[in-house]
Amino acid sequence: MSAHAHHELTKNQALVFQSLSDAGGPLTAYAILDLLRDNGFRAPLQVYRALDKLVEFGMVHRLESLNAFVACSHKDCAGGHGAAAFAICEKCGDVREFTPDEAMSSLKKWTESEGFILDRTTIELRGTCKNCITAN
Amino acid sequence: MSAHAHHELTKNQALVFQSLSDAGGPLTAYAILDLLRDNGFRAPLQVYRALDKLVEFGMVHRLESLNAFVACSHKDCAGGHGAAAFAICEKCGDVREFTPDEAMSSLKKWTESEGFILDRTTIELRGTCKNCITAN
DNA sequence: GCTATGTGTGTTATAACATAACACAAGCAG
DNA sequence: CTGCTTGTGTTATGTTATAACACACATAGC
Structure with a gap:
């Protein structure tokens, strides 16, 4: 067990997570893509790959009935x-x-x-x- | 209130419901479309429109996490x-x-x-x- | 050092799921 | 007959998600 609860995020993961946190609500993968074009994002896979990890970490939830994603509402959520x-x-x-x-x-x-x-x-x-x- | 619990289904609604009942499990809209090509179905909308009504009647459920549809497991389900x-x-x-x-x-x-x-x-x-x- | 492996990345293309917009037909209320 | 509602058929398009391939970078083992 690591002493800190935070996962080390890659650059893309951090950008996607920040977008969701800033939004304060659900975003679709393509909405995130549009938000991050200025940060060099060009293709949906860059978003989906980051989202997969963030969901795996428990930091982001997928809303099945909206086909959208939302940052976990727990402050500084590290899953768990x-x-x-x-x-x-x-x-x-x-x-x-x-x-x-x-x-x-x-x-x-x-x-x-x-x-x-x-x-x-x-x-x-x-x-x-x-x-x-x-x-x- | 009608004396019978059954909704009168249109031809397309009946075909889609029968497909789902026969399948005995979830099917995607496009899978249903393929099953019904021999019955004159040509376009996704024919399936989606029937599914919308069947879900409204409570005879079919949408599985959000699968993007699929399944006949209600209640025998002769008429919703409710x-x-x-x-x-x-x-x-x-x-x-x-x-x-x-x-x-x-x-x-x-x-x-x-x-x-x-x-x-x-x-x-x-x-x-x-x-x-x-x-x-x- | 250098290779093998794992993970992350970038890119193009394509698959899978869902709806918009328009035209027409049938039933039924006024 | 007219107007309204519901269902239908069709073409086109929009939206969500993944496949396949190539490359970069780190690190563990020899």
């Missing part, structure tokens, strides 16, 4: 925390990450009773956030 | 049951649908406490199914 869930507002596009511990333990009960070995869980809630409701 | 969750085996591609009532009530607690109005929930578990483990 539990599963993440996302509440996605259909009106304003806002994404809230939270840790669905109770739901996960219920799902784990199911997988264990079925002999299913769980690798990774996707939980995404679509709806309308508080702000967009009161703004009616 | 609770949220669905899916356990997807990375080894054999098998998909098991189940009803995660306990997890849903936990997630609903979160949405209610946050003032988030929930429209639709995606829960997809990736891992290895019992068969593929014992087959080692």
Whole structure:
């Protein structure tokens, strides 16, 4: 075990992660590509390869229902925390990450009773956030 | 309220639903298109339009993490049951649908406490199914 | 030193998934 | 008959993701 929790990021990984952090919300791979053209990015693979690693490190989450990516909301996230869930507002596009511990333990009960070995869980809630409701 | 639970399907909707039922597992829109070429299907939109309706009726589910579609596992499903969750085996591609009532009530607690109005929930578990483990 | 290996990179091309825009046909309400 | 809605067929295009190949750089082993 290393003494520091941070992964050493390559130049491209750091650029992609910074883009996502700065955005403060989800971005598609191609949106990231456009943001990084001035930094020498020319092709989608440069983005996808960096994203693969960042997701592997747990620093970035993939939103399956948006085909987009978002920086983990844990400050200076170095991965290692539990599963993440996302509440996605259909009106304003806002994404809230939270840790669905109770739901996960219920799902784990199911997988264990079925002999299913769980690798990774996707939980995404679509709806309308508080702000967009009161703004009616 | 109609006395029968079944939706009247158009010709295209019925063909697409039958393809998914026969397959007994997930299919991509383009896989369905190929299956239905002999029935006069020529373009992706014919498939996507039928799928949109079938999903709306609750007879077909979209698997976000696979970009694929699967017939609801409830016999003669006419929609109306609770949220669905899916356990997807990375080894054999098998998909098991189940009803995660306990997890849903936990997630609903979160949405209610946050003032988030929930429209639709995606829960997809990736891992290895019992068969593929014992087959080692 | 120099080779083998692993990882990251850059580039072109292509695959896979999804929708826009337009035209037409059939049913049904007024 | 007119207007409206829903479904359909078709062409073209947009969006998301990967394949295949070549090269650079670091480091471990001889």
